[in-house]
Amino acid sequence: MNTNTKNYQLDSELTLHHSSQSSLTVQAIALTITTQNDHLIDAHLTLLVNPQIYQRIDTSALFNLQPELRGSLTNGEFDSQTNIEITASLKPDFLPNLIPYLDNPPAYLQKLNLEEPNNPLLSTDNWLGLEVKQQRLPLETGYRTFWDYLSSAAVTNNKVDSEQINNAIINFFEDWAAANLEFKTNEVISQALSEITQGLEEWLDTSISAITSETLTQTISEIANAFEKLADASELEINQQNIASQDIFEAMVNFFITDDWPYRKIENEPILRTAFSGKNGTWNCYALARLKQQQLVFYSVHPTPAPKNKRLTVAEFITRANSGMIVGNFELNFEQGEIRYKTSIDVADDQLSFTCIKNLVYTNVTMMDKYLPGIISVINGDASPVAAINQIEIIQSTPQSSDDDEQILAIPPHNQEELAVDQFSQMDLPQQEKRHDREAHILAILTPEEITQFHEALQMLAPYQRKQAQAKTEKLKNKIILRLGDLGTQIYTQAATFFLEVKLAPKNLKLIQRYSGLAGRTKLLVQYLSQWSQQYGEVLVNSEVSTALVELEDLFWCVEERLQTLPTDKIEGKQEVQILTEIEEFREQLAFYEKLIKIS
Structure with a gap:
């Protein structure tokens, strides 16, 4: 291919116009014409403007200089004294207007300037700003735009x-990332860029016919916002991965720093000390790295030791509490009376990840906070070990038959199979109870799976993932209508609106899913107890069925209130522990009632 470039010096004033119909007088410096095999492929115009005129150009985004399409200034802001040079390229669709006058294009522009001031070639809308710079001492400053990265022939009408x-x-x-994310590592930027790139091809395939300056501006803006978020997420992920490659003690330190826990190192020992304030009290915690054994141990230490005359009683309480424990256990030092909860992990053949340490720590403090009132009541003599455990674990002291199949609630045996339900399924849309004058929050109506699918579909990086998102939401809509019947369309619309307006943090999303599951299980129990009462007669006041219905309805609205606040709550470390403790308490209450009506 034969490419030929000609430079023409203009050094004359040129009056341009833009969509607002106002004019803009600039100093035209040069015109560069590029042909390929005698076919015009590019026309560049170099202009010189004073800072005041550039302010107009900047404010109105003339020459398609939208802020989203600009790169970063190379050496600081423009000063208010020195002229500014702008290089712009004529949009490919208007190149044919120049072809008849290629023998002397500068003369043609001057003729248009005098005789046809509204000619498209004199419109700033039809020129794409490529580069803006200011020659000043000691260093030139300026920026490139997105248009400078794009071949002039990439987008035309044809x-x-x-x-x-x-x-x-x-x-x-x-x-852009190198200039705006200078504190991010190359690995972080590469990972974020890779995720952004994956969605571009789909967007270009589905929106290629609609690409304009406006659509590109919107897309670049959305990608920039997404890029920063992905870079932050990638940095966190990489930092967490890096923790896994460090030794145990260093991993412990980095976890407490990353998760915002204040701590103090014990001198000359691989031990960290911190404090935790739960719902039921405050106590010291210790993280111990057993380097030789490649183990990490975390302790929550009860704030006061057990008195000598109470240690046998406390030992019984601890033994009962430890029964059925899956992760961790309580310990009692009979000599000193120290009570502590221990969780540990062996990392000899595995890497110690951020998540492993977090699970170790949060499980530990959650269990200490849960059983702390029971320990105190036993030490103070306010309750026996059995009574204290029953109060914590919601195992009521109502006498039960030795036959495990017999129900505490007066449900006829022949109806047990009819009441058996899948405890993981979600109920249909609950009817509004008379004692509550408001509708349940949309998150209390959706299932955890539906919440996940809405979040994934509607948080996609529009517009270049739009096709995939639409397919996902359409499938989800059909599932909701199938589950909820006539109300399905209304619920889907409410949910779609909610997830479009609210951006859920990953931690909040996981907690919302858990509470949604609790809401579903609660309403399912209410539904079955209500159906049973309708079938077997009016429920007596203060009967076990009546009490269960009231308590379950109260539990549902407690869950629903939490679902109202979780989308916008900023969940800090200690607040997360309190929420996890609440979830565990709700689960135990539900497990108790599910057992009563023989849920299989």
């Missing part, structure tokens, strides 16, 4: 080169 657009976006964001 032809769109998706590969060139894709490459331009990637190259633009590589430089």
Whole structure:
């Protein structure tokens, strides 16, 4: 191919116009014409403006200089004294207007300037700003735009080169990230860029016919926002992965720093000390690295030791508490009376990840906070070990038959199979109880799976994942309508609106899913008890069925209130522990009632 470039010096004033119909007088410095095999492929115009005129250009985004499409300034802001040079490229669709006048294009522009001031070639809308710079001492400053990364032939009315657009976006964001995310590592930026790139091809395939300056501006803006979020997420993930490759003690330190726990190192020992304030009290915690054994141990130490005359009683309480414990256990030092809860992990053949340490620590403090009131009541003589455990674990002292199949509630045996339900299924839309004058929050109506699917679909990076998101939401809509019948469309619309307006943090999303499951289980129990009472007659006041219905309805609205606040709550470390403790308490209450009506 034969490519030829000609430079023309203009050094004359040029009056341009833009969509607001106002004019803009600039100093035209040069015009560069590029042909390929005698076919015009590019026209560049170099202009010189004073800072006041540039302010107009900047404010109105003339020459398609939208802020989202600009790179970063190379050496600081423009000063208010020195002229600013702008290089712009004529949009490919208007190149044919110049072809008849290629023998002397500067003369043609001057003629238009005098005789046809509204000609499209004199409109700032039809020129794409490529580069803006200011020559000043000691260093030049300026910025490139997205258009400078894009070949002039990539987007025309007749032809769109998706590969060139894709490459331009990637190259633009590589430089953008280097300037705007300078504190991020190359690994973080590469990982975020890789995730962004994956969605571009789909967007270009589905939206290629609609690519304009406006759509590109919107897309670049959305990608920039997404890029920063992905970079933050990638940095956290990489930091957490790095923790796994460090020795145990260093991993412990990095966990407490990353998770925002204040701590103190014990001198000359691989031990960290911190304090925790739960719902039921405050106590000291110790993280111990057993380096030789490649083990990490975490202790919550009860704030006061057990008196000598109470140690046997406390030992019974601890033995009962430890029965059935899956992760960790209580310990009692008979000599000193120290009571502590221990969780530990062996990492000899595995890496110690951020998540492993978090589970170890949070499980520990959750269990100490749960059983702390019982320990105190036993030490103070306010309750026996059996009574204290029963109060904590919601095992009521109502006499029960030795026959495990007999129900505490007066449910006829022949109806037990009818009442058996899947405890993991979600109920249909609950009817509004008379004692509550408001509708349940949308998150209390959706199942955990539906919440996950809504979040995944509606948080996708529009517009280049739009096709995939639409398919996902349409499938979800059909499932909700199938589950809820006539109300399905209304619930789907409410849910879609909610997830479009609210951006859920990953931690909040997981907690919302747990509470949603609790809401479903609670309403299912209420539904079955209500059906039973309708079938076997009016429930007596203060009967076990009546009490269960009232308590379950109260439990549902407690869960529902939490679901109202979780989407916007900022969950800190200690608050998360309190919420997890509450979830565990709700689960135990539900397990108690599920056992009563023989849930299989």
